[in-house]
Amino acid sequence: MSTATHDTGEPGSVGEPIRVAQVEIRPAEGLALIAGRVVALSVREFELLSALAERAGHVVARDALFQTVWGGPLRRGDRSIDVYIHKLRQKLEAAAPGWRFIHTHIGFGYRFAPEPAA
Amino acid sequence: MSTATHDTGEPGSVGEPIRVAQVEIRPAEGLALIAGRVVALSVREFELLSALAERAGHVVARDALFQTVWGGPLRRGDRSIDVYIHKLRQKLEAAAPGWRFIHTHIGFGYRFAPEPAA
DNA sequence: CTCCGTGCTTCACGTCACGTTCACGACTGG
DNA sequence: CCAGTCGTGAACGTGACGTGAAGCACGGAG
Secondary structure (H helix, E strand, O other): OOOOOOOOOOOOOOOOOEEOOOEEEEEOOOOEEEOOOEEOOOOHHHHHHHHHHHHOOOOOOOEHEEEEEHHOOOOOOOHHHHHHHHHHHHHHHHHHHEEEEEEEEEEOOOEEEEEEOO | OOOOOOOOOOOOEEEEEEEEOOOEEEOOOOEEEEEOOEEEOHHHHHHHHHHHHOOOEEEHHHHHHHHOOOOOOOOOOHHHHHHHHHHHHHHHHHOOOOOOEEEEEEEOEEEEEEEEEE
């Protein structure tokens, strides 16, 4: 099931690599590896992916996501999250064709979970 | 670990996960797991399932159900409940073929209880 | 200083999911 | 047989999300 790493640690301590299936995130280096390939991510993209991957398998609310990555309350009508989810999905799919990583839960938020494209 | 659980202990409020047989409900995430599979539910579907599962094994009156999920008195002729029970049954059966979860008690309401279809 | 590339935000518009209501058929109890 | 209740599919208005492009801000190169 879950990749052992049941993180009991706080996300505040940047340093622990996150591994979920074929996805590896190295906070210390600002680097992400998907299916063995290096994926260049910007700061926002990287933190968004981290926030999602840290709670892999769980739905993360848009609210909480924005709070974590942007550091403030999500203003109504703000579409930044959507845009960056889109950019992430593009890069992830480019690195691992045939896989889906970020799932939308309308009205709630997003869930990170590597699955075959079905 | 992460979010400090705001547990009011109130039934119907967002709080602890509900587990009944192979069904797991996570109110905080709007997520349901049936037989180990993630079942994406809309807000209404999710709250309806929660309301039923919270009183698993008991018959919940249509009145009470509507009050809990829709938050108002059930208007005569309103079929919303029926429609959403139908949607729920579809998704539940899709996730766990051969099982029946929601049982009709004509004139009274519905009862949540996982049973083999046989 | 000016030019230019990169990254983040905002805007516009199309698409789709959600929730409500309607319609019709099947079933129940009297 | 009749009236009421439920199952189920479909239509429809609304809002949420996906997505491409434009607009800013910033920093480095020339």
